[in-house]
Amino acid sequence: MTTGIDALAYDIAKIHLPIRTLAEARNIEPDKLEKGLGLIKMTLPDAHQDTVVFGANALTRLITDNAIDPADIARIYVGTESGIDSSKPIGSFLVSLMEQKFGHNSFAECDTVDFTFACIGAVDALHNCLDYIRLNPGKKAIVVATDIAKYDLESTGEYTQGAGAVAMLITANPRIIAIENNWAVSTKGVFDFFKPYRTIAKKDITNIDANEPWFGNLESVIEIHKDQPVFDGQYSNTCYTDRTREAYYSFKKLTGTTGSLYNTWEGIMMHLPYAFQGRRMFAEIFALDADTPLLTGDEEATDYQTRIREISKSDDYKAFVAQKLQPAEAASSLIGNLYTGSVFMGFISAIAKYAAEAKDLTGKKIGFLAYGSGSKSKVFEGTLQPGWYDAATNARLFQTLEQSHSIDFDTYQKLHKKEQHYSVLVPVNEWVLDRIEHEIPNLTGARYYKWVE
Numbered sequence: 001m002t003t004g005i006d007a008l009a010y011d012i013a014k015i016h017l018p019i020r021t022l023a024e025a026r027n028i029e030p031d032k033l034e035k036g037l038g039l040i041k042m043t044l045p046d047a048h049q050d051t052v053v054f055g056a057n058a059l060t061r062l063i064t065d066n067a068i069d070p071a072d073i074a075r076i077y078v079g080t081e082s083g084i085d086s087s088k089p090i091g092s093f094l095v096s097l098m099e100q101k102f103g104h105n106s107f108a109e110c111d112t113v114d115f116t117f118a119c120i121g122a123v124d125a126l127h128n129c130l131d132y133i134r135l136n137p138g139k140k141a142i143v144v145a146t147d148i149a150k151y152d153l154e155s156t157g158e159y160t161q162g163a164g165a166v167a168m169l170i171t172a173n174p175r176i177i178a179i180e181n182n183w184a185v186s187t188k189g190v191f192d193f194f195k196p197y198r199t200i201a202k203k204d205i206t207n208i209d210a211n212e213p214w215f216g217n218l219e220s221v222i223e224i225h226k227d228q229p230v231f232d233g234q235y236s237n238t239c240y241t242d243r244t245r246e247a248y249y250s251f252k253k254l255t256g257t258t259g260s261l262y263n264t265w266e267g268i269m270m271h272l273p274y275a276f277q278g279r280r281m282f283a284e285i286f287a288l289d290a291d292t293p294l295l296t297g298d299e300e301a302t303d304y305q306t307r308i309r310e311i312s313k314s315d316d317y318k319a320f321v322a323q324k325l326q327p328a329e330a331a332s333s334l335i336g337n338l339y340t341g342s343v344f345m346g347f348i349s350a351i352a353k354y355a356a357e358a359k360d361l362t363g364k365k366i367g368f369l370a371y372g373s374g375s376k377s378k379v380f381e382g383t384l385q386p387g388w389y390d391a392a393t394n395a396r397l398f399q400t401l402e403q404s405h406s407i408d409f410d411t412y413q414k415l416h417k418k419e420q421h422y423s424v425l426v427p428v429n430e431w432v433l434d435r436i437e438h439e440i441p442n443l444t445g446a447r448y449y450k451w452v453e
């Protein structure tokens, strides 16, 4: 028996700001963003959307497209770092919305919980669900990755924003990819990227956005939870490369792989905070784990870094990128960061590209290098199953992304600042955020959603 991903669905924000528009407004050379980081479009939520909406839309599609009987779903585990409540998980919202759609009490026996560890939370949810299915092969589990990657205006993260969700059905003998039970982990507690609760004096609250979730109302201070992270971009890249390299080598040890591990993989799925992150960070592993290593690890620190940079610009590395990394990058260029969903969206992107080239890849291995700030990497691998081609074709990923609606810079800024309260696109056949209960002065913040035909 194998376990893995049996079906996939997604919901990506339908509006975007062209990266060129952002570059011009911010006085950044467009080529840096387009050719240096691989960015083309940046998706963002419309006024009626939040992470529950994206997750619920992806989940509804997964259930409907695959005619899944709700009674067969034993658990819905959510990966997110954009939770909307410090107690009530997104999973709790999803279950109630699915009951609105698929029948009263239809999910009453379904287990649900959110996993949070920055961008790797949905991989943790997947890891857990695979173990569960291995123990209970007759059951079905669903993993939902849903996030809004939102950064401060004018920050270096601004051009990497994105929004959407991926939902995955996890079963025994899956149709798309069987995931082997080998998991290598590298963890280190660091502050590369985080979203702290900020404590501020009450006397300083005049400029606070009334839409922020509030809590911890003490006598003289108030704590607010900000959607946007505190981060150190270049340090986060160092943490990313260190963790993924360490987990990669742990995986080699775990599996007793003696030659180059990446040469055994048809494609490599990495966490992509922006399209070219994987190719910019993988050059070191490419050099160290080549059949004839290009680096020994004994070089002086500056020589070592210079050599990695040279290797990253070499023709051999460019050919490697085109073959093993580029298929997963294509969707990221058109979406931006999906946080927990990024590594899985990379997988959908890759299989869509493989299918378009009519490649026969059943039985081929795919490597996954997941990363979450904070920081942790997990490396695992899977084998493509005969249903991958139909799943890739039916997903219509690039046809869907092609329909994305371009907005202007002014609208982008208003949506970012939550100053625009009407939708850019009229929602059809999808979930919407209907209202947030605001009983001033007690802002309960309860959120209500509805399905619109």
Ligand SMILES: CC(C)(COP(=O)([O-])OP(=O)([O-])OC[C@H]1O[C@@H](n2cnc3c(N)ncnc32)[C@H](O)[C@@H]1OP(=O)([O-])[O-])[C@@H](O)C(=O)NCCC(=O)NCCSC(=O)C[C@@](C)(O)CC(=O)[O-]
Pocket: 029, 031, 032, 033, 035, 036, 037, 081, 117, 118, 119, 120, 156, 157, 160, 193, 231, 232, 233, 234, 236, 237, 240, 271, 272, 273, 274, 277, 280, 337, 339, 371, 372, 373, 374
């Ligand atoms: C990612 C950074 C740091 C990038 O930071 P940056 O300063 O915008 O870009 P850079 O200077 O590092 O790189 C620019 C690239 O463009 C090139 N370039 C320059 N000019 C041109 C030109 N004219 N024509 C062509 N190319 C040009 C330049 O040469 C370089 O390419 P290289 O050769 O070094 O590969 C920034 O966007 C940032 O701070 N982002 C937010 C944090 C982030 O995404 N970190 C990534 C690692 S952490 C992570 O992935 C986890 C995360 C963030 O998803 C959160 C989570 O886990 O929850």
